[in-house]
Amino acid sequence: MASESIALTPVHDASRPIGTTLHDWVVTVDHKKLGILYIFYSLIFLVIGGIEATIMRIQLIVPHNHFVSPQAFNRMFTMHGTTMIFFVAMPILFGFGNYLIPLMIGARDMAFPRLNAWSFWLTAFGGLLLYFSFIGGNGLYGAGSAPDVGWFAYAPLTASTFSLGHSTDFWTLGLLVSGFGSIGTAINILVTIMCLRCPGMTLSKMPLLAWLNLVMAAMVLLAISPLTAAQIMLSLDRFLGAHFFDTQAGGSAVLWMHFFWIFGHPEVYVLVLPAFAFASEIIPVFSRKPIFGYPVMVAATVGIGFVGLSVWAHHMFTVGMNPYANSFFTITTMVIGVPTGIKIFNWIGTMWGGKIILKTPMLFCIAFLFQFLIAGLTGIMLSAAPFDWQLGNSYFVVAHFHYVIVGAILFTIFGAFYYWFPKMSGRMYNETLGKWHFWLFFIGFHLTFDFMHIPGLLGMPRRIYTYEPGRGWDIWNLICTVGVFFQAVAIIVFIGNLLWSYFNGKSAGNDPWDAWTLEWSTSSPPAEYNFAKVPVVRSRRPLWDIKHPEDPDWKYE
């Protein structure tokens, strides 16, 4: 039985002309190829967004620097934010979701393979549209090229009076197009998990990765759609002379803020839930223990999903709201710390008493635990409206959300890269280079973002292109910029490791980590149909049951 369910056919990749291979990749509807396309595409944009961040940090390294013009600086922070959220974080997580979910739930593909391909290409073209603004944004002479309205594009900056040319249109349409792609992928993930689980895999036996992605997909449906609606409104304003956000005609700039953040804050959870998913798969395997408190983890995830939809206006404390709104959003924001705290507790509970193996994926996950805790703590500080009035829109906020997005999300993404690279490529990565990547990035991250809190506390606002010397900000900005170079070198090591290992790595075999979820039961890389025979599972750790028939999990679950 056991050997039957993991029977496989080796993939023969005879050498074919490059044109045929490329054609295969373009027309593919295979979830694994689309997953890799998503990941590859995001890595390119990760480098681009990283270069934009580096340009900003170089500009801020000393006071009164003239590395770039103020106009270019505005474009850099707008493009950096937009790129990193919409064209790096979202697609990279969708890519892993695409690749892993069918494999982990024992399915042969996503529920709607063609919709899957369509969604990917929409996302891809959305990104190209955004970047085409560097060439095509100049609708009028001297009107600027790339968007420069900030990644949340507050009205009235986006009004056609103040944003001449087409830069804002490229931003709006790029996000609109990729937003449709995201909704398509979310529907696909949700339907795949609800309808394609292999026999025996009830909802309570799904890997946590599937659970977290299920909640993530539901949140995408409810959170990306408002952004789509708001982008349609903004386009109507700019192209047809509507007045949604036009204060001259009685419209409201604050309404845009609400619409944007109704998307914007759930988006943080859309990004962090798949990151939690990686941690929830990696930490048990490298602690040699099943996940601690599975039902509580699921409940906490669903709790985050619900509460996450009702915290958005904590981004607007400084705008001025009535005391009831301030109290409501302070309370909901603090409440969301409870389920996230439960999760941290359970990950530590999983490691507690385990036989911890400090391979690269685990290193990234352990760093994630501590960094996410600190990010959560500064989040609780900022959730208090009076504290936020002091520090809103300062570098303290910038440090806080980079602690979440880099310190938590990007760290687990790197962990996921090392953990599943053997499955995707069939080869092991280089452990030494992996450790170099980890330590360089870890040092760089802490140099940049730990010290970024301090100029924020000292009153340095975000989005300024330069500053006066002698305010006590100089040394902190210098340290932040130095950290960026460590991170850049780490990324080079990372990409070098991926390339080197892809061509020269040791053969990985089906199950290099002695793991327990279904993706490790099939070949590396898996055949197009994933499983020669659709598996039947009886517990949360089907491979444990196969490897230990004398003491299977289903006896205890």
Next chain:
Amino acid sequence: MSSTSSTALSIESQWELPSRGHVGMLSLIAAEFAIFTIFVVAYLFYIGKSLTGPMPKDVLEMPIFASICLLSSSWTIHVAVKALRNGKVRGFGAWWFATIALGLIFLIETGREWHHLIFEKGLTISTNLFGTTYYSLVGLHAFHVVVGLIGLSIAMILTLLGKVKQEHGDRADVFSLYWHFVDVVWIIVFTVVYIIGR
């Protein structure tokens, strides 16, 4: 080992999950509801905030006839799907055609209303906040009616070509979910625009 296999077999034989089409359509409807919610909120927020006329009470008339047509099309499509599930393809075709006709009447009525508002009352999307929110909300709904009509017509053509059979009942049912959604949204739009907003 044999006992394990037999358990696995019993798990396999009892394994049933919801249909892809229905879950997919319901997910799409959830996303669409979120989009409409934002437009409805904008409409409600801007009621009475227009700086210049025309105001809703001056120009809007209740589209009772169009609404009756659209809402009854929910019933006709339901009967059509039921007929197809019972293998009555001709009955399906007739009720399906009635659905298209009712949807078309609704769309024509909306067109007449817009023509009246634009050319006789001088209200466009850029006139004032009422025009902005009215045309975008009603227009977004009308766009969904158009998409629905295109889908209905494709199925109608396939029926006339004799390609639709009893086993397609589930697919027709999935599509009818979308059409019911368009109707439910119209009830909300009607309430917001013609009752609360006037």
